[in-house]
Amino acid sequence: MSRPGNCHDNAVAESFFQLLKRECIRRRTHNAGKDARQDVFDYIEMFSNPVRRHSHNNGMSPAQFEQQFIERLAGV
Numbered sequence: 001m002s003r004p005g006n007c008h009d010n011a012v013a014e015s016f017f018q019l020l021k022r023e024c025i026r027r028r029t030h031n032a033g034k035d036a037r038q039d040v041f042d043y044i045e046m047f048s049n050p051v052r053r054h055s056h057n058n059g060m061s062p063a064q065f066e067q068q069f070i071e072r073l074a075g076v
Contacts, residue, residue, distance in 0.1 A: 019048075 003009055024043040030036040050063040057065040 016048075020044075023047075 020040065020043060024039060025036075028039060030039065049061065051061055053059050053061055054065075060068065
């Protein structure tokens, strides 16, 4: 939830859900909630985090960006 009067608080979450709907949910019909949950899990853990490149991460996936961050911390 955003703070009153600040519509930008939810921008990251809204962007993610828009991508989730466009790239995953709208392409399939699910017969059971369990299937839908598994589909969303697979999208996040098998595609969005390890593979999908993000412009705000200098073109790296979240997993690559996190690994680079951890390596920088270890080098300090």
